[in-house]
Amino acid sequence: xxxxxxxxxxxxxxxxxxxxxxxxxxxxxxxxxxxxxxxxxxxxxxxxxxxxxxxxxxxxxxxxxxxxxxxxxxxxxxxxxxxxxxxxxxxxxxxxxxxxxxxxxxxxxxxxxxxxxxxxxxxxxxxxxxxxxxxxxxxxxxxxxxxxxxxxxxxxxxxxxxxxxxxxxxxxxxxxxxxxxxxxxxxxxxxxxxxxxxxxxxxxxxxxxxxxxxxxxxxxxxxxxxxxxxxxxxxxxxxxxxxxxxxxxxxxxxxxxxxxxxxxxxxxxxxxxxxxxxxxxxxxxxxxxxxxxxxxxxxxxxxxxxxxxxxxxxxxxxxxxxxxxxxxxxxxxxxxxxxxxxxxxxxxxxxxxxxxxxxxxxxxxxxxxxxxxxxxxxxxxxxxxxxxxxxxxxxxxxxxxxxxxxxxxxxxxxxxxxxxxxxxxxxxxxxxxxxxxxxxxxxxxxxxxxxxxxxxxxxxxxxxxxxxxxxxxxxxxxxxxxxxxxxxxxxxxxxxxxxxxxxxxxxxxxxxxxxxxxxxxxxxxxxxxxxxxxxxxxxxxxxxxxxxx
Numbered sequence: 428x429x430x431x432x433x434x435x436x437x438x439x440x441x442x443x444x445x446x447x448x449x450x451x452x453x454x455x456x457x458x459x460x461x462x463x464x465x466x467x468x469x470x471x472x473x474x475x476x477x478x479x480x481x482x483x484x485x486x487x488x489x490x491x492x493x494x495x496x497x498x499x500x501x502x503x504x505x506x507x508x509x510x511x512x513x514x515x516x517x518x519x520x521x522x523x524x525x526x527x528x529x530x531x532x533x534x535x536x537x538x539x540x541x542x543x544x545x546x547x548x549x550x551x552x553x554x555x556x557x558x559x560x561x562x563x564x565x566x567x568x569x570x571x572x573x574x575x576x577x578x579x580x581x582x583x584x585x586x587x588x589x590x591x592x593x594x595x596x597x598x599x600x601x602x603x604x605x606x607x608x609x610x611x612x613x614x615x616x617x618x619x620x621x622x623x624x625x626x627x628x629x630x631x632x633x634x635x636x637x638x639x640x641x642x643x644x645x646x647x648x649x650x651x652x653x654x655x656x657x658x659x660x661x662x663x664x665x666x667x668x669x670x671x672x673x674x675x676x677x678x679x680x681x682x683x684x685x686x687x688x689x690x691x692x693x694x695x696x697x698x699x700x701x702x703x704x705x706x707x708x709x710x711x712x713x714x715x716x717x718x719x720x721x722x723x724x725x726x727x728x729x730x731x732x733x734x735x736x737x738x739x740x741x742x743x744x745x746x747x748x749x750x751x752x753x754x755x756x757x758x759x760x761x762x763x764x765x766x767x768x769x770x771x772x773x774x775x776x777x778x779x780x781x782x783x784x785x786x787x788x789x790x791x792x793x794x795x796x797x798x799x800x801x802x803x804x805x806x807x808x809x810x811x812x813x814x815x816x817x818x819x820x821x822x823x824x825x826x827x828x829x830x831x832x833x834x835x836x837x838x839x840x841x842x843x844x845x846x847x848x849x850x851x852x853x854x855x856x857x858x859x860x861x862x863x864x865x866x867x868x869x870x871x872x873x874x875x876x877x878x879x880x881x882x883x884x885x886x887x888x889x890x891x892x893x894x895x896x897x898x899x900x901x902x903x904x905x906x907x908x909x910x911x912x913x914x915x916x917x918x919x920x921x922x923x924x925x926x927x928x929x930x931x932x933x934x935x936x937x938x939x940x941x942x943x944x945x946x947x948x949x950x951x952x953x954x955x956x957x958x959x960x961x962x963x964x965x966x967x968x969x970x971x972x973x974x975x976x
Contacts, residue, residue, distance in 0.1 A: 470516065473507060474523040480504055481527025487616040488532070489887035494620030497613060501642035504570070505590055509646060514575040521570025525563025532611045533559065535883040543705050543879055562601060562608065569597035576966050583663055584670065587647050589966040591640030592959035598635050599956060602853070606803055609852050611888065613638060618894045618920055622674070624681030626898035626920070627945035630854050633955035637678075641671045687901040687918060690869055690942035691840040694731035698905055698934040699724045700913040700926050701739060705878035708909075714741050721768070722751050724933060729762035732838045734907040737781070737848050737876040740770040744784060756786060763788050765838045767845060769874050772797060780827050783845045783874055789837040796836075797829030798847040800856060831859050835868035841940035843905070844868030848875040852892055854899050858948045861900065867948075869940030870902050876909040886911045886928060894920040899947045903938050 480503045487497035504524050511517035534555060541551035573593045577586045594613070602609030614634035617623055622634045629636075648667030651660045701720050707713030721739045740747055747770065759766055765787030772782035772795060781801070785794035835842035844860060851857065851873045861867045873893055877886055890912040897904040897916045903923075904916040911928030915936045926932045946954075 466512075470519070473511075473516070473520055477504060477507055477520045477523035478527035480507075481524040481529075482531045484524070484528045484613075485532040485611070488611060489615075489618075489891035490884060492616075492619045492891075494617045494622070497616035498638055498642050498645070501594070501613070501639055502645045504566075505643050505646045508570045508574055511570075511574055514571045514578075517574035518567040518571030522560075522563045522567035524570075525566040526559055528566070528611070529559035529562045530556070532884075532888075533562075535880040535885045538881045538883065539879040542881065565597040565601040566594075568600075569593040572597075576963065576970055578970065583647060584644070584666060585962075585966060585969065587643030587667070588640050588962050590643035591636045591638075592962040592966075594639035595632050595636035595955060595959045596963070599632050599952065602632075606800070607853070610892075615888075615891050615895055618891050618898065621676070621679040621682070623895075623898055623920060624678035624684075626895060627684070627686045627901050627947050628681070629955045630858075630899050630947045630952055631895055632952050633958075636955055636959055637674050641674055644671050682919070685901065685918070686945040687941035687943035689939050691940050693937045693939045694839050694841060696732045696734065696905060696915070696936055696938050697728070697730040698907040698913050698915070698926075698936075699733065699735045699739070700908060700911065700930070700932050700934070701736065702910055702929055702931045703878070705876075705909075708738075708878070709741055717741050718748060718751050720931070722754050724931075725755055725766055725768070726758040727933065730764050730935070732843065733764055733766045734872055734874060734905055735766075735768040736907045736909040736913075737769040737783075737874045738771065739768055739874075739909075743771045743773045743779070744782070745773060759786050759788070765789070765836065767794075767836060767843070767872060767874070769847070774827070778827055780829065781847055782829075783847060785836045785845075787836070787838065789839075794836055796833050796845045796847075797827065798850060799829040799831055799833075800850045800853050801826055801828055802849050831856060832863040833860065835864060835866070841869040842866055843870050843872050845872045845874060848873070848877075851889075851896050851904075854896055854947070855951045857896060857900065858951050861944065861948050867942075867944065868902070869942060870905065870938060871896065871900065872905040872907070874907050878910045882910075882929060890914060890916075890922070890925075894922070899945065901943070901945050902941045905938065 480500045483496060484500040487493045487500065504521070507520050508517040511520055536558065537551050537555050540546045540554060541548050544551070546554075573590050576589055576593070598609070598612050598614075601607065602612065612631055612635060614631035617634050617638060622637055625634050625637060644667040648664045648671070651663035651667065654660045655664060699721060701717065701724065703713060703717050703720065708717060718740060721735055725733050725735065740751070755766060755768070758764065765785060767783055767785045769783050772780035774780070780797040782798065783796045835844040844857075844864070846857060851871075857871070875889065877889060880886075890906065893904045893906055893914075894916050897918055898920040901918045903918055906912060906914045906916065912925055913932070913934050914925035915923040915934065915938060917923050918941055923938075924934055924936050926934045
């Protein structure tokens with residue numbers, strides 16, 4: 428019977444000999460217990476290194492866009508968890524990585540709770556730490572699961588792919604459990620990298636799988652090269668390098684494929700950015716300021732389409748002053764401009780929606796889109812957390828959820844599908860909407876208000892997310908925001924034009940609508956998730972087959 432840690436028939440070592448993994452004596456109680464005795468100091472060092480790698484992982488995202496750092500930092504994590512003596516140590520390592528990742532990546536939530544919500548500083552800070560701790564459960568789950576799954580498997584290509592699968596599935600779970608929070612999903616770091624070419628095929632979670640697999644292959648390949656004198660090691664190192672290069676090169680080769688074709692004539696759009704201070708937006712003076720400002724910005728000059736940010740009119744539609752409503756309608760009738768504007772909707776005194784409305788020459792009645800994916804604590808209050816929301820002085824509450832089958836807005840022969848703020852994090856839902864529309868939209872429009880988070884990296888991160896949606900759908904994305912980033916994103920994910928942040932302005936651009944459904948629109952996340960599940964099933968079967976007799 429083959430001894431653990433020796434080369435197998437193809438030159439791969441078993442999982443207990445993954446690069447850097449020590450051999451632990453079964454008779455040494457301190458070595459066997461990773462949380463006690465002499466190993467405690469080593470565990471602390473391991474967790475600190477993992478946390479630093481997590482911080483490095485955040486730097487791969489906007490505004491830096493260092494896609495290669497995402498692969499390298501996760502490769503460092505793979506090496507650490509491959510070295511872990513037990514799955515629970517691997518899970519702790521993944522948790523530390525997650526804390527570094529999320530605390531350095533979403534710290535701006537503190538601003539919304541403390542600066543604008545007037546929550547005590549200590550409680551707002553604690554809330555951010557606890558939330559980052561919850562998000563860190565998912566990389567911990569991936570790390571522990573992978574360490575357990577590969578305990579009796581070869582340190583070869585399958586082990587690397589199994590890591591990619593566990594990482595991708597954990598990221599997907601983070602994006603769906605408790606309504607999901609997929610912000611800073613690993614795949615977004617590759618919006619400007621070669622893996623972006625896979626976005627119209629397998630979406631952001633497919634890119635996550637490919638990037639994490641590349642990280643695992645780097646570790647396997649380097650480990651094989653270090654032991655290159657052993658039989659088969661050189662072949663394994665070469666195979667790992669070829670696969671990584673093939674994946675990156677394949678993504679670059681796929682990038683020029685359009686998947687969609689131009690339809691109709693380009694339209695002239697104007698995207699408005701009012702820069703209304705968040706601390707006065709819902710105060711009487713701020714409401715009046717917003718109403719007058721956006722009325723003037725809308726009616727300033729003709730266009731085919733004008734888009735305002737989320738809640739540009741910070742009132743319930745029925746309470747919109749009659750002089751504002753008449754001015755906008757008169758402008759639409761005089762110029763033939765379609766106007767999409769944000770306001771709250773109400774169907775009863777207790778039934779409210781976060782909505783966008785539209786009027787235009789091609790509509791017989793007022794268009795209304797109700798936000799489907801609501802933000803926990805901001806637009807609905809999870810059970811048992813009313814006390815937490817009551818501590819913040821914000822206009823928060825429970826809104827009614829819209830459906831996924833809402834139609835698009837017709838504009839000069841093309842159709843524009845709106846989504847509101849946080850909704851563009853959920854590519855599967857946008858793809859579902861496009862599949863279900865009788866006439867699939869030819870461009871997307873995100874209206875948002877990130878003033879809650881100040882002048883922080885949240886603005887850059889959200890633009891990066893919108894760019895990934897444009898890549899997946901191969902449609903232009905219009906972004907109208909209160910403080911930034913107001914931008915026009917091309918179907919290839921590049922930014923056509925954008926406004927400076929925290930300034931009042933109008934972004935004018937000519938945008939071409941696109942027709943056709945990408946593979947991702949047709950299939951959503953199914954290929955990426957099914958492929959990951961099949962790889963894990965194969966790895967599990969290999970583990971069972973090599974169970975010690």
